[in-house]
Each structure stands twice: as C-alpha cells, then as structure tokens.
Amino acid sequence: MTSDHFRALCGHFTTGVTIITALDANGNPCGMTANSFASVSLNPPLISVAVDHAATIYPVMRAGSRFTVNILDAHQESLSRRFAEGLDDRFDGVAWQRVNDQVIISGTLAFLCCDKWAEIPAGDHTIFVGQVISGDANEHGKPLVHHRGTYGVED
Numbered sequence: 001m002t003s004d005h006f007r008a009l010c011g012h013f014t015t016g017v018t019i020i021t022a023l024d025a026n027g028n029p030c031g032m033t034a035n036s037f038a039s040v041s042l043n044p045p046l047i048s049v050a051v052d053h054a055a056t057i058y059p060v061m062r063a064g065s066r067f068t069v070n071i072l073d074a075h076q077e078s079l080s081r082r083f084a085e086g087l088d089d090r091f092d093g094v095a096w097q098r099v100n101d102q103v104i105i106s107g108t109l110a111f112l113c114c115d116k117w118a119e120i121p122a123g124d125h126t127i128f129v130g131q132v133i134s135g136d137a138n139e140h141g142k143p144l145v146h147h148r149g150t151y152g153v154e155d
Contacts, residue, residue, distance in 0.1 A: 014147040017076075019083050020049055021096075021103035022060050022067040029091050029103045030057045033084035035146050036125075037069055045132040046117060050125040056086065061128055065116050068102045069130070071137075072144040073109040077151045080144060100134075109144075110137035 015035035024030050036050035047069060051058050061067060072080055083090050095106035102113040114130025145152050 011148045014145050014152075017072045017080050017144045017146050017151070018049070019070045019072065019079065019105055019108075020051070020057060020061075020067055021070060021105065022057060022064050023098070023101055023103060024060045025063060029096060029098075030060045031070075031083050031090055031103065031105075032057045033080045037071075040129060044117075046129055047112060047114060047132060048127050048129050050122060050127050052125050054124075058126070061116075062119070062126070066101050067114055067116065067128065067130060068104055069112045069114065070105040070108045071110040071112075073107060073138065073141040074144050076107065076144055079105070080151070102134075108138070109141045111135055 016037065018034050018037045019031050020034050020037075021029060021031040032051070032055050034049055034051070038048050040046040040048050049067075049069060051061055079094065082094075097104045097106065100113070104111050104113070112130075112132045112135040114132055116128060117131045118129040120127040120129070
C-alpha cells in the first residue's frame with residue numbers, strides 16, 4: 001500500500017475541517033489545519049487529533065498542556081487553506097482571542113478547549129487526546145467539509 005493510494009482511499013470519507021491551536025513557550029499562537037479529529041469519550045469528555053511529526057505545531061503540542069480544536073464554518077475555507085500551507089505567520093490578520101491560555105479563532109462553528117490527556121505514537125503522527133474543559137458553538141452555521149481533495153458544505 002503506497003502512501004498516495006492510502007491517501008486517495010481515505011479521501012472518500014467526508015470529514016469536517018478544524019484548526020488545532022496552542023500557545024508556544026513564549027505565548028505565541030500556533031496552529032494547523034486538521035481533519036483527523038474525533039470524539040473519543042463522553043465520561044470523561046475526550047477528543048483526539050492526529051498531528052504529523054513534521055508539523056510546526058508538533059513540538060508545541062508535545063511541550064504544552066493545552067490545545068483548542070476550532071471547528072470551521074462553511075465560510076472559512078480560506079482560513080483552512082492558510083493554516084494548511086505552512087506560512088510563517090498563519091495568524092497575521094486572523095481574528096482570534098486568548099482565553100485561559102487557549103487560542104480561539106473568531107467566527108468558527110464551534111470550539112473545544114482541551115487539557116492534554118494522553119499522547120499515543122502512531123507512525124509518522126502522534127495522536128493527542130484532550131479532555132474537553134470548555135467550549136461553545138454557533139448553532140446557526142454550517143460546517144466546512146472536505147471530500148476527495150475538495151471543500152464543500154454539509155447540508
């Protein structure tokens with residue numbers, strides 16, 4: 001199984017799009033686009049996200065104790081692309097707030113603030129499990145989704 005073939009196969013599964021954010025040791029925001037997000041447990045409330053070891057946020061996630069999952073609204077495709085491209089300053093011109101050492105991007109469909117609960121090595125990624133400590137949602141938006149390499153809106 002080649003990585004290209006595996007990626008193509010997995011692309012047939014429609015996923016929501018998130019931006020994972022955290023603060024680095026100097027208090028600067030870091031972030032990356034991720035679609036490898038899942039709820040894990042209701043009690044305690046746990047989620048997971050897989051982060052590539054080559055991602056700039058990876059050492060921040062390893063060193064830190066908190067991160068936020070920002071679930072993107074349908075109008076935020078350009079934001080998803082921006083955080084996926086590996087720009088040096090992904091947050092330049094992006095509206096966000098720092099709340100209790102969490103980075104919350106403005107205008108998202110929902111956000112989940114997490115304390116890191118576990119790290120699980122998984123090939124060239126690490127799965128970070130977070131215990132959700134707070135969050136909020138916009139009940140009137142629509143999610144940004146990704147399927148076979150393209151963005152769309154889930155109706």
